[in-house]
Amino acid sequence: MHRYRTHTCRNILETKIGETVRLAGWIHRRRDHGQLLFIDLRDHYGIVQCVTDVKELSFQQVEKIRLESVVCITGRVFKRSKKTINPGLLTGKIEIRINDLEVLSAAEQVPLQVNSEEDAGEETRLRYRYLDLRRKRMHDNIVLRSNVISSIRRRMNAQGFIEFQTPILTASSPEGARDFLVPSRSHLGKFYALPQAPQQFKQLIMVSGFDRYFQIAPCFRDEDSRADRSPGEFYQLDLEMSFVEQEDIFSAVEPILSGVFKEFSDWSISNTFPRIAYREAMLKYGSDKPDLRIPIEIADVSHIFQASAFARFSKIVQSGGVVRAIPGPECGSRAFCDRINSWAKAQGMIGLGYVIFNAGKASGPIANYLTTDEIRQLQLITGTKDGDAIFFAAGEELETAKISGQARLKLGADLNIIDVKVFKMCWIVDFPMYKVNELTDSIDFLHNPFSMPQGGLKSLENMDPLEILAFQYDLVCNGVELSSGAIRNHRPEIMYKAFEIAGYSQEFVNDKFAGIVNAFKFGAPPHGGIAPGIDRIVMMLAHENNLREVILFPMNQQAEDLIMNAPNKVYTEQLNELHIKIVPPTRLLNDSLIKEKANH
Secondary structure, three states: OOOOOOOOOOOOOHHHOOOEEEEEEEEEEEEEOOOEEEEEEEOOOOEEEEEEEOOOOHHHHHHHOOOOOEEEEEEEEEEOOHHHOOOOOOOOOEEEEEEEEEEEEOOOOOOOOOOOOOOOOHHHHHHOHHHHOOOHHHHHHHHHHHHHHHHHHHHHHHOOOEEOOOOOOEOOOOOOOEOEEEEOOOOOOOEEEEOOOOHHHHHHHHHOOOOEEEEEEEEEEEOOOEOOEOOEEEEEEEEEEEOOOHHHHHHHHHHHHHHHHHHHOOOEEOOOOOEEEHHHHHHHOOOOOOOOOOOOOOEEOHHHHOOOOOHHHHHHHHOOOEEEEEEEOOOOOHHHHHHHHHHHHHOOOOOOEEEEEEOOEEEOOOHHHOOHHHHHHHHHHHOOOOOOEEEEEEEOHHHHHHHHHHHHHHHHHHOOOOOOOEEOEEEEEOOEOEEEOOOOOOEEEOOOOOEOEOOHHHHHHHOOHHHOEEOEEEEEEOOEEEEEEEEEOOOHHHHHHHHHHOOOOHHHHHHHOHHHHHHHOOOOOOEEEEOOEHHHHHHHHOOOOOHHHHOOOOOOOOOOEOOOOEOOOOOHHHHHHHOOOOOOHHHHHHHHHHHHHHHO
16 A cells, blocks of 8 residues: 555545545544544545544544644545535545544644635735645636646647747846846846846747747736736746738637637637727727626717817817717616716716716706707717716816726626626727827837837838827737737838837947847848736636736735745845945935035
């Protein structure tokens, strides 16, 4: 007989009745029935009930041992009586009569309950993550993560993608987030950076002549924590393809993701995902991450109010602003509309005007200022009828879109009209190439600077930068952004011009992106890619609201690893080797003040 176990706690079924078996695992629960003691033994695979009576030598051991201790149990398999069958357990028809019990590792009093879903709080859960991961929900989430990644790999290989690993130590890059810097011992005063994404390397793979690349890539960004974003590191399905257009990327990704979602969830999902232009998404849903489960579409009604008697809105439109209408199905009560208006004010908004439709009449704060024809147009555009309402937001276009989008989400939740048990994915396409920097009033990239502008060099040379669209796309599921991608700018002359418009010189591009620009000068294929987030995919499949619930050892919201006590201080000898000196923040502040005075 094996030293520790002959079976797992999953495969002891009725076929084993009468056999002597050996199991190993953790004490999950203990129940004292006077003359009998029951314990539930748990391992990675399942739970088995074991029993000893007062006459057995093991009785006193079981009586004293703490929950979560690791034991080895040898005993005979018996059939349970009909009254004691547990239909909730795979092994619920049998039990083990304990002949021998060996304590392999005794546990102290545990700081959180493993055998319940009671929330012990984030700090306790992360400090004792190894205990938290013993809980069934967490254990299942991590197993799900592994299975999802395995499924993705199989599907990628089946489509002819080849998996490569790109470097972890690389050069710092002026991208959207802060880099994690790694000092070089051999090169005084110089630093490596952990990759925010394998962006340039995967493009270099295409230049190297490989046709379809992927990897489950670790990415590192020094940014603040959010429910849908982990501080420090995350994983993505990184892929790139040569000689492709936008639709080729979509055709490759859709069957992979729809297949994975169907494999690991009984929620419905379509095989193909609709394409929605960025400007259309901002108008209809007030967001470039629309939740399509909500059957409400926002409408532009600026033209109706441009010359209307409602002066507040007409002035906004005449000065270049917009008015958006958010339909409220079956919201035709003053009390409900006032609650929504109060909610809007609590969010820092001015409020939401509204019109209510009942008994063929329109009422509300705005209705008295509107003509019969204007009211009819509003109903026609929004599709509202008796018993419905329309809420209004007005002002600068982007801010109004944001307010309208928040109101749409609020209505969806309050009216309980969000489609359930469905994953609604869509592609957001036709992103503007550039935006105006609100602080400097200069032109900035809106999205990925390595994207190909629609129209190529001609559009960069002849069009208003704010009118140029890019071959960029986001993949969105139920209001959560799963991925961003683009058809890449693979020609140096187009890249130089694109960066020039954003205020960067050719020298800057050659310095910061030397590797990729130089490679493009030796023949680069048209190529594109995308990188769906593994953590977010698993989070959605596990029906969790926070990424930390699907990551083995996540950091807390302050980007601290409470188990390993990271980040932590290092020895002076290590700093000396790297020629690094720790300067206190007050010193930095004083130095900057001294320099400022000297300059004046």
